[in-house]
Amino acid sequence: MGVPPDQDNIPLQRCPDLVIKSDTPKGRGVFATKDIPARTIIDICPVVVLGLEENKEHIEKTSLYHYTYNWPTIDVSGKPKTAQAVIFGLGSMFNHSTQEQNVGWIRDPSRLVIIYRALRDIAAGEELCISYGSHLTFEDADVAPATPPEDEIEQLRMIEPY
Amino acid sequence: MGVPPDQDNIPLQRCPDLVIKSDTPKGRGVFATKDIPARTIIDICPVVVLGLEENKEHIEKTSLYHYTYNWPTIDVSGKPKTAQAVIFGLGSMFNHSTQEQNVGWIRDPSRLVIIYRALRDIAAGEELCISYGSHLTFEDADVAPATPPEDEIEQLRMIEPY
Numbered sequence: 001m002g003v004p005p006d007q008d009n010i011p012l013q014r015c016p017d018l019v020i021k022s023d024t025p026k027g028r029g030v031f032a033t034k035d036i037p038a039r040t041i042i043d044i045c046p047v048v049v050l051g052l053e054e055n056k057e058h059i060e061k062t063s064l065y066h067y068t069y070n071w072p073t074i075d076v077s078g079k080p081k082t083a084q085a086v087i088f089g090l091g092s093m094f095n096h097s098t099q100e101q102n103v104g105w106i107r108d109p110s111r112l113v114i115i116y117r118a119l120r121d122i123a124a125g126e127e128l129c130i131s132y133g134s135h136l137t138f139e140d141a142d143v144a145p146a147t148p149p150e151d152e153i154e155q156l157r158m159i160e161p162y
Numbered sequence: 163m164g165v166p167p168d169q170d171n172i173p174l175q176r177c178p179d180l181v182i183k184s185d186t187p188k189g190r191g192v193f194a195t196k197d198i199p200a201r202t203i204i205d206i207c208p209v210v211v212l213g214l215e216e217n218k219e220h221i222e223k224t225s226l227y228h229y230t231y232n233w234p235t236i237d238v239s240g241k242p243k244t245a246q247a248v249i250f251g252l253g254s255m256f257n258h259s260t261q262e263q264n265v266g267w268i269r270d271p272s273r274l275v276i277i278y279r280a281l282r283d284i285a286a287g288e289e290l291c292i293s294y295g296s297h298l299t300f301e302d303a304d305v306a307p308a309t310p311p312e313d314e315i316e317q318l319r320m321i322e323p324y
Contacts, residue, residue: 009181009195012252016178019171020208022273028208033171046182046190046255051225058220063213064248086226090174092250093208111184 010111013041015118018090018128026095030128035121042103042116042128045089049073049112055084067092072109087114090128097129105130172273175203177280180252180290188257192290197283204265204278204290207251211235211274217246229254234271249276252290259291267292 017034036042049071050059059065064086071085086092091114094103104119122128179196198204211233212221221227226248233247248254253276256265266281284290 008183008185009193010184012176012180012182012192013178014174014176016175018174020174020275021170022172023170028274030174031171046252048226048229048254054224058224059226062216062220064210064221064226067210067248067250086229086248087250088229088254089251090208092210112190113182 010044010046010113012044012046014044014090015040015042017124018042020093024095024127028093029095030090030093032122032124032126032128034124036118038118038120040118042118043090045087045091045114045116047071047085047087047112047114049083049085052081052083059084069107069114071107089114091116091130094128094130096132097127098131100127101129101131102126103128103130172206172208172275174206174208176206176252177202177204179286180204182255186257186289190255191257192252192255194284194286194288194290196286198280200280200282202280204280205252207249207253207276207278209233209247209249209274209276211245211247214243214245221246231269231276233269251276253278253292256290256292258294259289260293262289263291263293264288265290265292 015036017032017036019031019033020028021031022028047069050068052073052075055068059068065084068084068086069091071083073081073083075081091105094116102119102122103116105114105116107114116130177198179194179198181193181195182190183193184190209231212230214235214237217230221230227246230246230248231253233245235243235245237243253267256278264281264284265278267276267278269276278292
């Protein structure tokens with residue numbers, strides 16, 4: 001078929017210089033133990049996409065809803081829909097910060113993974129934060145930024161997969 | 163308190179020599195790209211423990227139930243109960259094999275992580291499989307083993323945390 005032999009091998013890199021701290025003001029958080037250069041892959045996380053119905057009927061009513069991500073999908077009638085996905089990796093552990101966001105992410109729907117990269121140089125000791133964008137399920141603790149936090153497109157443009 | 167300063171820093175090691183393959187007979191699976199020596203840490207996965215009620219009311223009715231793990235907890239009256247936890251890492255991606263199990267795991271309830279280790283030398287190209295033990299939600303494809311697959315204790319004894 002002309003597909004390179006490793007096309008189906010989805011890498012699972014994780015930056016080795018990360019720890020979780022349990023006792024932060026935001027609860028658990030992911031922190032750098034060494035300086036991490038801009039564009040370093042932080043984590044590649046497999047996802048499971050939830051059914052639209054089961055999500056609405058059940059997942060939205062549980063604590064897990066705070067952990068899910070929007071995920072583009074197509075419903076049974078062929079219409080594009082926004083489903084929810086559970087992220088099996090650090091993507092479920094990063095706290096939110098609009099102001100201090102230092103990790104960007106991009107969905108790879110064909111491979112069912114999300115790739116996380118450092119948006120800038122991250123210093124040892126810093127917390128790794130993403131922008132939850134339009135899926136923020138709590139009040140934003142940061143000062144309101146000039147651009148709306150739901151502008152995920154801008155953020156997604158900042159990284160390239162692999 | 164006499165606690166070492168790094169006691170709260172929970173490591174997040176992942177073995178770098180892993181990929182996901184999408185097209186296996188079992189669906190997605192995790193495979194070794196290089197030889198992995200026995201006892202190597204494969205992944206350390208943070209978990210989120212679900213409420214007993216929300217699990218029964220909702221999660222058990224969704225596709226996510228196939229991904230959850232038993233998790234020891236204490237209910238509001240102080241009685242030990244088995245809750246369910248969602249595993250944010252490769253623990254949610256490993257396929258089951260009673261016969262070919264080459265990865266063991268141990269819960270660390272105080273740190274809310276599961277640690278996965280190679281139970282034996284794993285050769286490049288091998289699939290990494292765990293035993294789902296008592297949480298098997300489908301019929302076991304392997305020939306019935308001499309010991310019951312739910313004997314998780316034996317498996318847990320095979321690895322030590324960190």
